[in-house]
Amino acid sequence: MTERIVLAYSGGLDTSVAIGWIGEATGAEVIAVAVDVGQGGESLETIRQRALGCGAVEAYVADASDEFANEYAMPTLKANALYQGHYPLVSAISRPVIVKHLVKAAREFGATTVAHGCTGKGNDQVRFEVGIQTLGPDLKCIAPVRDLALTRDKAIAFAEEKGLPIETTKKNPYSIDQNVWGRAVETGYLEDIWNAPTKDIYDYTATPEFPPAPDEVTISFEAGVPVAIDGVRVTPLQAIKELNRRAGAQGVGRIDVVEDRLVGIKSREIYEAPGAMALITAHKHLEDITIEREQARFKATVGQRWAELVYDGQWFSPLKRSLDAFIEDTQKYVSGDIRMVLHGGQAIVNGRRSETSLYDFDLATYDTGDTFDQSMAKGFIELWGMSAKVASGRDIRVQGQ
Ligand code: ARG
Numbered sequence: 001m002t003e004r005i006v007l008a009y010s011g012g013l014d015t016s017v018a019i020g021w022i023g024e025a026t027g028a029e030v031i032a033v034a035v036d037v038g039q040g041g042e043s044l045e046t047i048r049q050r051a052l053g054c055g056a057v058e059a060y061v062a063d064a065s066d067e068f069a070n071e072y073a074m075p076t077l078k079a080n081a082l083y084q085g086h087y088p089l090v091s092a093i094s095r096p097v098i099v100k101h102l103v104k105a106a107r108e109f110g111a112t113t114v115a116h117g118c119t120g121k122g123n124d125q126v127r128f129e130v131g132i133q134t135l136g137p138d139l140k141c142i143a144p145v146r147d148l149a150l151t152r153d154k155a156i157a158f159a160e161e162k163g164l165p166i167e168t169t170k171k172n173p174y175s176i177d178q179n180v181w182g183r184a185v186e187t188g189y190l191e192d193i194w195n196a197p198t199k200d201i202y203d204y205t206a207t208p209e210f211p212p213a214p215d216e217v218t219i220s221f222e223a224g225v226p227v228a229i230d231g232v233r234v235t236p237l238q239a240i241k242e243l244n245r246r247a248g249a250q251g252v253g254r255i256d257v258v259e260d261r262l263v264g265i266k267s268r269e270i271y272e273a274p275g276a277m278a279l280i281t282a283h284k285h286l287e288d289i290t291i292e293r294e295q296a297r298f299k300a301t302v303g304q305r306w307a308e309l310v311y312d313g314q315w316f317s318p319l320k321r322s323l324d325a326f327i328e329d330t331q332k333y334v335s336g337d338i339r340m341v342l343h344g345g346q347a348i349v350n351g352r353r354s355e356t357s358l359y360d361f362d363l364a365t366y367d368t369g370d371t372f373d374q375s376m377a378k379g380f381i382e383l384w385g386m387s388a389k390v391a392s393g394r395d396i397r398v399q400g401q
Contacts, residue, residue: 038180208251
């Protein structure tokens with residue numbers, strides 16, 4: 001029986017050419033797998049037809065936008081995950097859901113190998129292949145750009161020679177990856193890290209120099225998940241989309257960073273994640289009133305480690321799973337409303353309320369009638385400083401100063 005390979009298919013030039021390229025190089029039949037993670041653009045049916053037109057023997061298409069929002073974006077929100085303090089893991093969280101569908105398709109169509117369109121220099125090859133190793137340990141991986149010398153020039157020549165139903169002239173100087181959680185743009189002019197991004201790079205956000213009137217929004221959460229916007233019930237996917245629209249119109253969520261890739265390269269990336277950044281800001285502020293201090297401090301460390309694991313392609317790892325359990329436990333009381341103003345590229349919280357809040361007005365108030373007994377502070381400070389005081393006494397004794 002002819003060997004079968006499932007290919008992660010975007011509908012773009014490189015993966016369209018990869019169908020025939022892999023076929024010629026390996027003799028295998030190629031099954032195209034297209035997964036909708038809320039990236040917008042062409043319909044799944046258009047993509048399916050193109051895959052078949054480019055020589056795929058079968059095309060598997062899946063609308064995974066709700067699955068992605070519920071099972072990938074929401075854990076990222078609960079973790080307040082920002083890699084290196086900036087990047088909300090847009091591409092990093094889409095790879096595992098695509099991997100799930102690749103493995104599913106491989107089983108359905110009896111494939112032995114999984115192919116993807118990544119280069120040998122980035123993080124995504126790692127995320128795909130580590131994911132495949134974990135979910136389908138018997139499956140092999142192949143990357144035509146990396147392993148079968150499929151360069152851009154060769155891809156264009158191949159598409160023209162074979163008359164593939166795909167545009168080859170449209171020259172986009174950037175490499176773009178997008179989904180409902182955000183958009184990543186790199187390469188070309190941006191590789192000079194002193195160059196400021198030009199306006200044409202952006203798509204999810206408007207340029208905030210001439211902002212529209214401020215937009216005040218109230219986001220309601222239940223156990224760490226957004227459930228309503230301005231009182232209207234929403235699913236996680238709807239919440240992200242609505243905030244992409246409203247925060248995006250105000251230029252919220254633009255990020256320009258040089259980040260540390262897993263393969264040891266520092267690389268410049270421009271992100272736009274209006275919905276994600278507005279949600280993370282709101283969620284963090286709700287945690288500030290609903291999570292106990294020590295748990296909150298520790299959670300910040302856990303969230304950072306979680307972001308690193310996910311960035312590094314360890315979505316399906318045991319440590320990531322254990323951290324998920326911790327994070328989930330912290331979200332029990334993260335319910336309530338956050339009011340924020342979206343304006344001039346910023347999302348600024350200006351009100352919060354929660355039935356499960358730890359904010360105690362009577363303890364906090366400086367007005368008369370507060371219930372905090374200030375006389376307790378004196379003894380507390382004495383004991384709190386005791387250990388450092390004893391150590392400093394020793395220093396003076398030993399060093400004689
Ligand atoms: N640097 C990001 C990451 O590793 C995004 C990579 C997405 N690719 C792109 N073509 N911009 O997660």
